Amino acid sequence: xxxxxxxxxxxxxxxxxxxxxxxxxxxxxxxxxxxxxxxxxxxxxxxxxxxxxxxxxxxxxxxxxxxxxxxxxxxxxxxxxxxxxxxxxxxxxxxxxxxxxxxxxxxxxxxxxxxxxxxxxxxxxxxxxxxxxxxxxxxxxxxxxxxxxxxxxxxxxxxxxxxxxxxxxxxxxxxxxxxxxxxxxxxxxxxxxxxxxxxxxxxxxxxxxxxxxxxxxxxxxxxxxxxxxxxxxxxxxxxxxxxxxxxxxxxxxxxxxxxxxxxxxxxxxxxxxxxxxxxxxxxxxxxxxxxxxxxxxxxxxxxxxxxxxxxxxxxxxxxxxxxxxxxxxxxxxxxxxxxxxxxxxxxxxxxxxxxxxxxxxxxxxxxxxxxxxxxxxxxxxxxxxxxxxxxxxxxxxxxxxxxxxxxxxxxxxxxxxxxxxxxxxxxxxxxxxxxxxxxxxxxx
Numbered sequence: 001x002x003x004x005x006x007x008x009x010x011x012x013x014x015x016x017x018x019x020x021x022x023x024x025x026x027x028x029x030x031x032x033x034x035x036x037x038x039x040x041x042x043x044x045x046x047x048x049x050x051x052x053x054x055x056x057x058x059x060x061x062x063x064x065x066x067x068x069x070x071x072x073x074x075x076x077x078x079x080x081x082x083x084x085x086x087x088x089x090x091x092x093x094x095x096x097x098x099x100x101x102x103x104x105x106x107x108x109x110x111x112x113x114x115x116x117x118x119x120x121x122x123x124x125x126x127x128x129x130x131x132x133x134x135x136x137x138x139x140x141x142x143x144x145x146x147x148x149x150x151x152x153x154x155x156x157x158x159x160x161x162x163x164x165x166x167x168x169x170x171x172x173x174x175x176x177x178x179x180x181x182x183x184x185x186x187x188x189x190x191x192x193x194x195x196x197x198x199x200x201x202x203x204x205x206x207x208x209x210x211x212x213x214x215x216x217x218x219x220x221x222x223x224x225x226x227x228x229x230x231x232x233x234x235x236x237x238x239x240x241x242x243x244x245x246x247x248x249x250x251x252x253x254x255x256x257x258x259x260x261x262x263x264x265x266x267x268x269x270x271x272x273x274x275x276x277x278x279x280x281x282x283x284x285x286x287x288x289x290x291x292x293x294x295x296x297x298x299x300x301x302x303x304x305x306x307x308x309x310x311x312x313x314x315x316x317x318x319x320x321x322x323x324x325x326x327x328x329x330x331x332x333x334x335x336x337x338x339x340x341x342x343x344x345x346x347x348x349x350x351x352x353x354x355x356x357x358x359x360x361x362x363x364x365x366x367x368x369x370x371x372x373x374x375x376x377x378x379x380x381x382x383x384x385x386x387x388x389x390x391x392x393x394x395x396x397x398x399x400x401x402x403x404x405x406x407x408x409x410x411x412x413x414x415x416x417x418x419x420x421x422x423x424x425x426x427x428x429x430x431x432x433x434x435x436x437x438x439x440x441x442x443x444x
Contacts, residue, residue: 106138133159409421
């Protein structure tokens with residue numbers, strides 16, 4: 001479904017300083033399509049404008065937002081990331097400049113599989129807090145993943161200006177520099193997709209399909225053109241992929257998935273097509289979960305969530321089967337297995353990829369989580385401590401590791417040691433989970 005007219009209407013309301021109407025329009029759009037980055041960005045802008053036009057009442061706004069913020073945190077811990085994002089938007093309607101809540105919103109959107117929307121939120125955090133290293137790093141990572149290398153580099157440079165010793169940003173900048181060097185060589189070894197396409201018309205049509213903003217009429221026209229070409233070449237998998245992309249932009253994931261599956265029949269060993277099919281099916285299931293939750297059917301939403309978890313495990317297993325030497329795929333599979341509570345299977349995958357340098361820190365953290373869940377606390381502690389090495393204490397991952405180390409120490413009756421871990425979080429983020437309460441308890 002094309003939302004361009006609705007976006008224009010919201011932008012016009014904002015220009016006329018009709019902030020309430022602009023907020024209402026943008027909120028409707030993000031509820032309909034949580035992945036819509038432009039709508040999510042517009043909502044941030046409209047909320048900020050409205051907030052700045054109404055001075056005073058900060059205490060009442062914070063008080064009114066306390067319930068949805070607490071609910072959002074609880075939903076996030078339960079892994080219900082779509083619902084967490086909606087609860088956060090409820091809270092941010094009254095407290096739009098809350099850095100912590102905006103960061104949590106970005107992370108929830110990432111975990112829900114909405115990178116464009118998450119990037120919009122992180123970029124807003126950078127607008128209101130230019131030295132927020134976490135937001136800069138996360139925005140940089142998403143830009144890098146999306147192929148926007150210059151923008152990603154700018155984010156990492158700003159992060160390092162704010163904290164020159166941030167190891168994550170230093171490593172990410174180094175990896176990014178290598179990718180940029182490869183992208184500029186342009187020789188056959190790089191294997192750039194444009195050099196693999198000899199048909200110039202197809203190259204142009206792919207560029208059109210990748211354009212960010214299309215009206216619905218333009219998309220319909222492109223759909224008709226591609227369907228005409230497909231009637232002449234019904235066994236062309238590249239055309240089927242192009243058609244699927246247009247169907248997806250038109251808000252028809254079922255038609256998009258059907259096209260990708262037809263292409264996959266023609267190229268059964270294509271990891272790219274397997275991944276596309278898996279991502280589309282996951283997207284379809286997530287939309288069904290959102291719909292069930294919105295319509296007040298929690299049992300149906302829970303059933304669909306279980307289906308999603310099982311499907312994503314099977315999907316990522318197939319990806320690993322097609323490319324068994326790709327440890328990044330094994331790491332992704334391990335995350336899905338952990339979510340499905342298949343802890344032993346996750347351990348097996350993580351132990352195979354923990355020695356790859358670029359994956360080591362994340363693999364060690366997840367190994368620690370596996371052993372923690374199984375109650376093998378000495379191994380959990382060892383892996384958490386190794387994952388913590390070289391990680392900046394201000395990062396969300398470092399705080400999570402420190403918190404888990406505190407829990408382990410508490411469970412083993414080492415109160416002073418637990419306090420030392422919580423203290424490292426407390427001195428930089430007093431609002432992290434229940435760390436303030438734990439400090440009070442351990443100090444008494």
